Amino acid sequence: MFNSIMLDVAYRLLNHGPTVLVTTAHGEQCNIMAAAWSMPLDFDPPKIAIVIDKKTYTRELIEASGSFAINVPCCAQAEMVVQVGASSGRELLGKEADNKFAAFDLPTFAASKIAAPLVAGCVAWLECKLIAEPHIQDAYDLFLGEVVAAHADERVFSNGHWHFDGHDELRTIHHVAGGNFMAIGEAFKA
Amino acid sequence: MFNSIMLDVAYRLLNHGPTVLVTTAHGEQCNIMAAAWSMPLDFDPPKIAIVIDKKTYTRELIEASGSFAINVPCCAQAEMVVQVGASSGRELLGKEADNKFAAFDLPTFAASKIAAPLVAGCVAWLECKLIAEPHIQDAYDLFLGEVVAAHADERVFSNGHWHFDGHDELRTIHHVAGGNFMAIGEAFKA
Numbered sequence: 001m002f003n004s005i006m007l008d009v010a011y012r013l014l015n016h017g018p019t020v021l022v023t024t025a026h027g028e029q030c031n032i033m034a035a036a037w038s039m040p041l042d043f044d045p046p047k048i049a050i051v052i053d054k055k056t057y058t059r060e061l062i063e064a065s066g067s068f069a070i071n072v073p074c075c076a077q078a079e080m081v082v083q084v085g086a087s088s089g090r091e092l093l094g095k096e097a098d099n100k101f102a103a104f105d106l107p108t109f110a111a112s113k114i115a116a117p118l119v120a121g122c123v124a125w126l127e128c129k130l131i132a133e134p135h136i137q138d139a140y141d142l143f144l145g146e147v148v149a150a151h152a153d154e155r156v157f158s159n160g161h162w163h164f165d166g167h168d169e170l171r172t173i174h175h176v177a178g179g180n181f182m183a184i185g186e187a188f189k190a
Numbered sequence: 191m192f193n194s195i196m197l198d199v200a201y202r203l204l205n206h207g208p209t210v211l212v213t214t215a216h217g218e219q220c221n222i223m224a225a226a227w228s229m230p231l232d233f234d235p236p237k238i239a240i241v242i243d244k245k246t247y248t249r250e251l252i253e254a255s256g257s258f259a260i261n262v263p264c265c266a267q268a269e270m271v272v273q274v275g276a277s278s279g280r281e282l283l284g285k286e287a288d289n290k291f292a293a294f295d296l297p298t299f300a301a302s303k304i305a306a307p308l309v310a311g312c313v314a315w316l317e318c319k320l321i322a323e324p325h326i327q328d329a330y331d332l333f334l335g336e337v338v339a340a341h342a343d344e345r346v347f348s349n350g351h352w353h354f355d356g357h358d359e360l361r362t363i364h365h366v367a368g369g370n371f372m373a374i375g376e377a378f379k380a
Contacts, residue, residue, distance in 0.1 A: 017207010185375025
């Protein structure tokens with residue numbers, strides 16, 4: 001169902017600007033949040049930049065573990081993206097379902113190089129190691145990561161290119177505001 | 191044809207991840223380049239982050255002028271985006287058409303708060319003042335800007351939301367690699 005991607009084309013998983021899910025794990029703790037503000041930062045080795053607000057539990061787990069995963073969700077998951085974006089994992093600590101994966105019944109699978117779980121049903125995944133830059137983390141909530149492994153759903157990404165035709169439910173989603181999204185649309189060559 | 195946008199919703203012009211054009215001016219010099227790697231960085235005051243390679247003439251003009259504009263192009267302009275992305279303004283210096291606007295016959299109009307020209311036919315524009323962060327500029331080619339004015343084509347963006355229905359030629363474009371783009375697609379609420 002998914003293929004591992006050569007690292008030199010990993011940037012293409014984010015190049016078109018999808019809204020993403022950030023997953024994290026440290027010890028027994030794990031979390032997931034939605035993030036609209038991410039982008040590629042370099043080709044080789046691939047790096048990415050992402051904005052992670054100070055108040056998020058995700059930030060605590062990134063800083064503790066030094067790693068995180070970027071999961072690229074699709075249209076079929078849009079409602080879940082809003083749910084995990086509107087709730088805090090910190091508030092679940094000590095409850096019976098003590099993390100958002102349990103609370104929202106989200107299936108995951110293991111990453112290859114980091115502890116963070118990867119979200120099943122997404123169409124691409126980038127496993128990242130934090131590049132510590134304390135000044136910009138503190139001043140701008142801006143986090144940098146090196147992509148150490150990447151994977152994609154071969155139904156919609158192969159040979160370095162997206163191909164969503166016939167798979168509308170797997171199209172990436174692009175948030176505007178307040179749960180209003182646009183799906184990625186038609187491919188063309190200029 | 192275009193409306194000025196309240197700064198507190200300016201992030202929505204970039205939130206869905208379009209490929210953009212960066213325009214710059216300093217003294218008699220001006221330039222335009224394509225950039226797929228940009229994102230919002232904050233809401234209020236709005237800030238953005240963008241990757242600008244060391245070898246670009248655009249970078250020289252940003253560092254000299256302390257400002258730049260982000261223009262959001264549309265499907266009708268995709269060929270031009272590839273053209274300005276594949277050529278260097280530095281190589282035109284001293285020629286009869288001594289900048290890319292002249293060489294490619296690109297109509298522009300004046301920005302309200304910065305010197306950089308804005309590209310006519312785009313669907314949104316963000317006027318930015320450089321937030322100088324020399325370490326990340328040098329180490330990662332990563333530039334931050336504060337958005338000091340923003341505008342959008344009222345046919346496709348008004349009341350804080352995009353509405354592309356009936357205007358397919360004005361849809362934003364999202365680059366994958368090598369001139370392969372996807373247009374932004376259907377809007378939906380999750």
